[in-house]
Amino acid sequence: MNALAARLRAEISAHGPLRFDAYMARALFDPAEGYYGSGRARIGRGGDFYTNVSVGRMFGRVIAAQCAEIWERLDRPADFTFAEQGANDGRLAADVLDALATDHPACATATRAVLIEPFAPLQAAQRNTLAAHASRVDWVPDLAALPAFTGVHFTNEYADALPVRLFRRTADGWLERHVTADDTGLRLDDQPAPDAPDILPADAPADTLVEIRPGADAWVRDVAARLTRGLMLIVDYGFPRADLYAPWRSNGTLSCYRGHRRDDDPLVDPGEKDLTAHVDFTALAGAGASAGLTVAGFADQYHFLVGAATPLLLAMEQAPASPTREADLRAFKTLLHPETMGTQFKYLALTRGLDAAPLAGYRHARPAAGALGLT
Numbered sequence: 001m002n003a004l005a006a007r008l009r010a011e012i013s014a015h016g017p018l019r020f021d022a023y024m025a026r027a028l029f030d031p032a033e034g035y036y037g038s039g040r041a042r043i044g045r046g047g048d049f050y051t052n053v054s055v056g057r058m059f060g061r062v063i064a065a066q067c068a069e070i071w072e073r074l075d076r077p078a079d080f081t082f083a084e085q086g087a088n089d090g091r092l093a094a095d096v097l098d099a100l101a102t103d104h105p106a107c108a109t110a111t112r113a114v115l116i117e118p119f120a121p122l123q124a125a126q127r128n129t130l131a132a133h134a135s136r137v138d139w140v141p142d143l144a145a146l147p148a149f150t151g152v153h154f155t156n157e158y159a160d161a162l163p164v165r166l167f168r169r170t171a172d173g174w175l176e177r178h179v180t181a182d183d184t185g186l187r188l189d190d191q192p193a194p195d196a197p198d199i200l201p202a203d204a205p206a207d208t209l210v211e212i213r214p215g216a217d218a219w220v221r222d223v224a225a226r227l228t229r230g231l232m233l234i235v236d237y238g239f240p241r242a243d244l245y246a247p248w249r250s251n252g253t254l255s256c257y258r259g260h261r262r263d264d265d266p267l268v269d270p271g272e273k274d275l276t277a278h279v280d281f282t283a284l285a286g287a288g289a290s291a292g293l294t295v296a297g298f299a300d301q302y303h304f305l306v307g308a309a310t311p312l313l314l315a316m317e318q319a320p321a322s323p324t325r326e327a328d329l330r331a332f333k334t335l336l337h338p339e340t341m342g343t344q345f346k347y348l349a350l351t352r353g354l355d356a357a358p359l360a361g362y363r364h365a366r367p368a369a370g371a372l373g374l375t
């Protein structure tokens with residue numbers, strides 16, 4: 001048992017079982033020993049998993065193009081914000097600011113970045129990565145401290161780390177999973193769930209496991225409350241609700257990642273590996289609509305990137321061949337791969353104050369409301 005598991009076991013023995021979302025919050029965000037909170041998360045080749053950001057700077061170039069499109073569509077505001085949450089070491093924000101400076105210089109002049117980061121070790125890593133852009137970057141610890149802004153709020157693989165409640169179907173109804181303790185360590189324990197949310201699938205077969213993310217609505221609402229005009233772009237793996245809760249996905253989607261290996265035991269070595277569950281995009285879109293945002297697009301990464309990157313790819317085609325151009329094209333192909341990143345990741349666009357013309361990234365997408373089951 002590691003130090004965090006021992007501490008949780010002592011707390012549970014003294015105060016009773018932890019609901020699974022409370023356990024997941026500690027495993028990921030405990031400031032001393034949580035996977036993210038302590039700064040021990042490692043992303044990329046030598047770490048625990050890859051993200052779009054770790055594939056190379058090309059992802060940041062496309063997100064910069066997306067920012068420039070919003071800036072143009074809002075009639076080039078003098079103060080434009082790129083706000084990122086869950087920025088890990090700040091690599092993506094640096095890639096976006098670099099790409100704005102080279103590919104969209106007028107937009108770059110109007111843009112400041114704000115990183116929303118509560119954890120001191122991650123903020124220190126971000127300050128280091130963004131040293132060359134120091135005069136254009138601010139930090140706030142949480143959304144409550146973020147001033148109202150015009151611009152883009154961006155997340156890549158943030159929502160999947162928001163803690164989930166776990167429910168298991170039995171012949172007598174839904175039970176909710178808790179973490180309890182015995183002499184040897186931590187154990188899962190399913191307890192009656194009198195407050196099971198209505199959105200759990202009524203016809204789920206016995207033993208179906210389902211995740212619900214209780215913090216998702218408030219998160220979207222808090223961003224919406226600060227977004228005066230512009231875009232909230234959520235990139236993550238997940239599905240519309242009908243797919244997430246489809247009968248064939250009966251084991252849920254909760255997964256752990258360490259050293260590029262997946263396992264499904266969240267109680268082993270808490271704080272030493274990532275814990276994640278797929279995102280219910282219908283819930284996020286519904287929360288955005290309730291907060292007054294427009295559900296402006298939903299697409300997989302392949303379709304979004306092909307639409308959003310077309311002008312960038314045409315410009316790259318005209319540029320002389322160089323090792324960086326070849327590396328960017330290779331990274332782009334990796335991001336598009338139809339059996340991995342191209343289909344796993346989805347892009348949800350929630351906007352305020354834009355006209356109804358589709359954003360470039362959704363040129364090849366089905367209408368969002370239908371795809372998300374919101375109509």
Ligand SMILES: C[S@@+](CC[C@H](N)C(=O)[O-])C[C@H]1O[C@@H](n2cnc3c(N)ncnc32)[C@H](O)[C@@H]1O
Binds near residue numbers: 036
């Ligand atoms: C999977 S990593 C993704 C990092 C980066 N965006 C990337 O794509 O490489 C998840 C990030 O979200 C942050 N995060 C997720 N949920 C959070 C929460 N509730 N509070 C603070 N940070 C959170 C983590 O600290 C981490 O930086």
